Amino acid sequence: MVAKIFSEPVQVANFETDLHGDINLQYLIDTIVQVSEDQSNDLAVGINRVQQAGATWVVIQYDVTIMRLPRANERLEVSTQGSEYTNNFARRNFWARTTDGQLLVSVTSLWVTMDLKTRKMVKINPEMVTPYGSERVHRIGRMQKIQKLPSEEVISTNYPVRFSDIDFNGHVSNTHYIGWMVDTLPFSFLKAHRAVGFSIKFADEVRYGDAVTSRATVLPAETGYDWSVHQILVQEQVSATAQIKWENLE
Amino acid sequence: MVAKIFSEPVQVANFETDLHGDINLQYLIDTIVQVSEDQSNDLAVGINRVQQAGATWVVIQYDVTIMRLPRANERLEVSTQGSEYTNNFARRNFWARTTDGQLLVSVTSLWVTMDLKTRKMVKINPEMVTPYGSERVHRIGRMQKIQKLPSEEVISTNYPVRFSDIDFNGHVSNTHYIGWMVDTLPFSFLKAHRAVGFSIKFADEVRYGDAVTSRATVLPAETGYDWSVHQILVQEQVSATAQIKWENLE
Numbered sequence: 106m107v108a109k110i111f112s113e114p115v116q117v118a119n120f121e122t123d124l125h126g127d128i129n130l131q132y133l134i135d136t137i138v139q140v141s142e143d144q145s146n147d148l149a150v151g152i153n154r155v156q157q158a159g160a161t162w163v164v165i166q167y168d169v170t171i172m173r174l175p176r177a178n179e180r181l182e183v184s185t186q187g188s189e190y191t192n193n194f195a196r197r198n199f200w201a202r203t204t205d206g207q208l209l210v211s212v213t214s215l216w217v218t219m220d221l222k223t224r225k226m227v228k229i230n231p232e233m234v235t236p237y238g239s240e241r242v243h244r245i246g247r248m249q250k251i252q253k254l255p256s257e258e259v260i261s262t263n264y265p266v267r268f269s270d271i272d273f274n275g276h277v278s279n280t281h282y283i284g285w286m287v288d289t290l291p292f293s294f295l296k297a298h299r300a301v302g303f304s305i306k307f308a309d310e311v312r313y314g315d316a317v318t319s320r321a322t323v324l325p326a327e328t329g330y331d332w333s334v335h336q337i338l339v340q341e342q343v344s345a346t347a348q349i350k351w352e353n354l355e
Numbered sequence: 356m357v358a359k360i361f362s363e364p365v366q367v368a369n370f371e372t373d374l375h376g377d378i379n380l381q382y383l384i385d386t387i388v389q390v391s392e393d394q395s396n397d398l399a400v401g402i403n404r405v406q407q408a409g410a411t412w413v414v415i416q417y418d419v420t421i422m423r424l425p426r427a428n429e430r431l432e433v434s435t436q437g438s439e440y441t442n443n444f445a446r447r448n449f450w451a452r453t454t455d456g457q458l459l460v461s462v463t464s465l466w467v468t469m470d471l472k473t474r475k476m477v478k479i480n481p482e483m484v485t486p487y488g489s490e491r492v493h494r495i496g497r498m499q500k501i502q503k504l505p506s507e508e509v510i511s512t513n514y515p516v517r518f519s520d521i522d523f524n525g526h527v528s529n530t531h532y533i534g535w536m537v538d539t540l541p542f543s544f545l546k547a548h549r550a551v552g553f554s555i556k557f558a559d560e561v562r563y564g565d566a567v568t569s570r571a572t573v574l575p576a577e578t579g580y581d582w583s584v585h586q587i588l589v590q591e592q593v594s595a596t597a598q599i600k601w602e603n604l605e
Contacts, residue, residue, distance in 0.1 A: 119392055120389060120530065122523070123523075124521055125523075129519050139368045139369055178396075262515060265513075267534075268374070268540070268545050269538055272374070273373075273375075273376050275374060313542055
């Protein structure tokens with residue numbers, strides 16, 4: 106059985122774009138997550154239903170491949186598919202296409218379920234995944250390995266955790282981490298580069314009142330692309346790591 | 356002649372909402388501004404065309420009345436009308452309604468045009484307003500007067516100006532100011548209150564690299580509503596002021 110693919114039309118708003126007129130990476134993830142939430146509600150396994158059973162979905166990693174970033178006012182079709190799961194992990198894929206079918210962005214993501222009270226990982230309840238047509242498998246393919254942040258030449262920015270960073274659960278929306286990461290890079294670098302892919306891995310929740318430090322470095326270009334490597338820290342504890350692949354526009 | 360009203364359907368995304376599931380005030384303004392940009396493009400007087408003539412629109416003030424804040428996933432009809440203009444000022448109205456016509460939010464706003472080179476205010480070119488059906492008037496009605504921030508018991512937060520705060524013009528999107536203002540208020544206050552209206556007045560642009568300070572105070576409730584008063588400062592210079600009216604949820 107092949108898992109259901111759920112699609113919906115999306116239009117990129119001007120305010121979701123950056124200096125280049127490209128969607129910013131935080132809104133890109135916000136947009137695909139919105140489509141997966143719409144699918145969950147459509148299948149009557151929305152977040153309220155899942156939380157009634159005492160558990161919640163937690164994303165572990167997104168791997169994002171960007172053929173071309175969606176642009177201001179562009180109309181897209183965004184699709185999602187909960188593809189496969191094991192005892193402990195579930196995989197979900199996403200695609201953003203132009204209205205005439207050209208693939209712009211593809212994403213795969215890895216999820217676990219967490220007990221709402223203990224905040225610990227629990228086995229996936231099959232009732233939470235079978236409505237999507239997800240296939241039970243023995244093993245899920247590996248996600249991208251994220252490069253370590255070298256100790257030298259690290260840029261660092263501190264961000265206050267804002268009320269608007271918090272979602273209806275009272276935690277920082279994890280799409281905000283990629284925003285903090287990108288914004289730490291120098292203006293001159295961001296003006297001269299455009300993201301062509303990234304992987305972000307989540308290690309710990311960030312809460313209101315936490316002091317967030319975003320650390321980053323740009324690695325020397327080797328393959329024609331520049332890579333940046335990122336960490337989000339709260340009191341020296343790593344909350345998330347990422348690497349972003351950039352094309353040079355100059 | 357009555358100015359044209361332009362409407363379009365909008366759906367509130369989860370990620371645009373706060374802890375209460377209400378649209379946050381920054382996204383509320385982002386959404387209405389997007390609709391007015393769509394009208395401008397529809398009338399072939401979009402920002403590119405206006406800037407070719409050497410000028411750009413600059414908003415001076417928004418006065419916002421909120422009957423009820425739009426909620427996560429709610430479908431709206433958002434309308435806008437460039438209603439009237441004088442030599443120097445133009446007024447634009449906005450409405451957000453439920454799909455069955457219930458008025459949720461109404462906004463009026465005051466605009467000027469600025470020379471792109473000198474960054475100084477210039478007389479409005481009638482060619483920039485007549486496509487909207489705007490009426491030339493001798494005088495435009497007054498906007499709300501914004502209360503002064505008292506010197507005592509002021510809360511203050513510093514924000515880095517982020518790359519993602521910047522729009523395609525290289526300046527901070529002014530909708531971000533209301534975000535900074537709200538986020539300065541204490542968590543306990545924001546959890547216990549919901550905005551029922553606000554006015555925000557813009558005095559100066561904020562640029563990348565500026566150190567932004569957001570100052571606020573909550574005035575003692577007199578009329579059953581609480582009011583907060585706000586300032587955004589860059590190096591002791593006021594960039595924006597606002598007042599927000601809140602209902603107490605407790």
